[in-house]
Amino acid sequence: MTFTDQLWQDISPIYESILKHGFVGELTEGALPTAMFQYYIQQDALYLADFSRALSLLAARSVNTDDVLQFTQFAQNAILVERALHETYFALYDIQPGTAKMPACFAYTNFLLATTSLQSVAVGAAAVLPCFWIYREVGKYIYQRAVRENPYHAWIDTYAGEAFDESVNLMLAITDRLADAAGAFEQGLMRDAFRTSSQLEWYFWNDAYTQNRWLV
């Protein structure tokens, strides 16, 4: 069992909760209220900008120049996806650009930035991994089950790309390599970081589903 196999096993209950979440189910069925999808995409654009920053921090702090290059490419791609959301989906689904992160997006992005700034690269890599890996798995799950006449069709199709699949595999290989070089204590921190980001993936969908707003 690879280290990343173990990571996935650790979050098995969280992953099941994500697949069972109303947001995922209704998106698949094409029954998700527009407001929830709009909320989600608007927050996702804000998320991706910080995800790019977190990946840039991993680039800056990697010892190995192959990893520096790989993380700069991931970082660049995250911003290009953010741009694509603005240029395509914001228009397509009538979404207003927002600047205010709602609670789950706020918690998740600050966790990624703090972790990739301050913890080891291995722990930072484990923290950014769920956004690659869970996204791919949930994406495949939705893509395979999505009804044909789905109003979110255009967006769901982007999940099927091979380019993203390849990125996830590269990120998994980096994480396993960093885990191999880490001691047991650092591996424990990697597992904690992976689990925390996986929880926050669930919260990200849940915030959109509940239209969560700040109370003060």
Next chain:
Amino acid sequence: MTFTDQLWQDISPIYESILKHGFVGELTEGALPTAMFQYYIQQDALYLADFSRALSLLAARSVNTDDVLQFTQFAQNAILVERALHETYFALYDIQPGTAKMPACFAYTNFLLATTSLQSVAVGAAAVLPCFWIYREVGKYIYQRAVRENPYHAWIDTYAGEAFDESVNLMLAITDRLADAAGAFEQGLMRDAFRTSSQLEWYFWNDAYTQNRWLV
């Protein structure tokens, strides 16, 4: 009007919400259920460790050596207060040490760490200021109104110290000085950071009052 006067004016509605919050009211009256107080102190200990880290980052990034010294002293003091919680209040109020940050503590600490790692020192100073300043004001408010036979008496009394009052004044002076040197755009970021941390102060108390736990 100084810059910090303006900061306080900005958060006036948030400050009012804090004073009116059930946690503050019941603490003052001595009617707060023990479990809420235990939750609060346990989370506060976890918070203070990261608050110290955030202050150390400001020390590391300050241009002025007076500020380096001041921030190292604040950072050291935050850990000493964390120690005092463990050594005194954990025993006094039968609190179990915890390692899991609940949602508000998690969001707040990661925001402080990300901001003090990545934003300018001026913006980082504005982010750490509410924990000094709101705490002093709420502390005075509670201290002045607290009933005599209050089970939280020992803890409330710590609010009355002059040492803490002096720290807050020093932190206000640093913030005003940094704001004076900042351009309008950076001042805007300072105001955003101050407001965000002030919101998170409310959430910190609210999490204890609602015994908030992670949903997954």
Next chain:
Amino acid sequence: MTFTDQLWQDISPIYESILKHGFVGELTEGALPTAMFQYYIQQDALYLADFSRALSLLAARSVNTDDVLQFTQFAQNAILVERALHETYFALYDIQPGTAKMPACFAYTNFLLATTSLQSVAVGAAAVLPCFWIYREVGKYIYQRAVRENPYHAWIDTYAGEAFDESVNLMLAITDRLADAAGAFEQGLMRDAFRTSSQLEWYFWNDAYTQNRWLV
């Protein structure tokens, strides 16, 4: 006069010293001893890896997402140029890959990494600017004067590219924009950082010319 015009004026004596340096003169004439060129390219490969890290830090810390994208592209490009050195020039000029930074490369890269980690983005941008700008100007200077039968012909020609010229213009525009938003104190730090990196450009060539090695 733009802010960057002023930066250039500040370093006018340093720039003159670079143009008059034996390394630049002998490179232009094709008379530079091979060992000096080998030393230079080997150190340049080590430099570029850290230059990429410094640019990634600026990406991570930029508030504006256009700047995040731009800095990730610069960061990626620096690694691609480092790769090109290894794949093309190391073979062409019989250069051994090295892992030990010599004094000038060591001082320069650590200055860039420390500055982009800890100072404001504006100051960090001023620190990375000389590697773009002085390189372009010196490159043009050498290209225009280089003798035809120059053993370093292949390498000198890369200076003539429009892509690099465009990058320098983008970096100048970012620096001017960040300076406009900065207060006078921060602008002073930007000027210091620009001057320091410009000095280190001179030292970088001088180390190659003198085959400088660590004394202990």
Next chain:
Amino acid sequence: MTFTDQLWQDISPIYESILKHGFVGELTEGALPTAMFQYYIQQDALYLADFSRALSLLAARSVNTDDVLQFTQFAQNAILVERALHETYFALYDIQPGTAKMPACFAYTNFLLATTSLQSVAVGAAAVLPCFWIYREVGKYIYQRAVRENPYHAWIDTYAGEAFDESVNLMLAITDRLADAAGAFEQGLMRDAFRTSSQLEWYFWNDAYTQNRWLV
């Protein structure tokens, strides 16, 4: 053999070079020209401010709160020593406060700041260790051999303090503990960092002895 024993063995030739350096010899004999001592103390004051920043970064990035506290105390102490230089030795030896770091101080401080910002805490700890450990050993060496009628008597005596000895022991214990938790690759980086800082200790004295100035 502990990890730190191995570190010391690694730098044995560098340590011998330091003991044999003219600066150390002439300081011990009281024959060091005043200008060299002035240069050294002035640069040391600039060094200590950044040494404090580097220690604050280690505080900020330590997982263990005991280490956070210890590093904040080291960081605070470094600034207090810097203050003492200004208040006592600058007057006593007629030293002008300076703001310009000379080459060795520049290289060393930027290395410490870049390493403690970006590398793991274990590697950062190895980088700051020589300033504790070599200083103590060289200090003892000078103290035991110094002539009585030494014009640098007041300064040399500060080496004899038990407080500093205790700090060094604490720093050695932290380094050994971090090394125990590190994998082989990270231990290799620790050894590199320790050796590099040790070299830079030699350069720091050598710059004072040669009154080294920037060439451009």
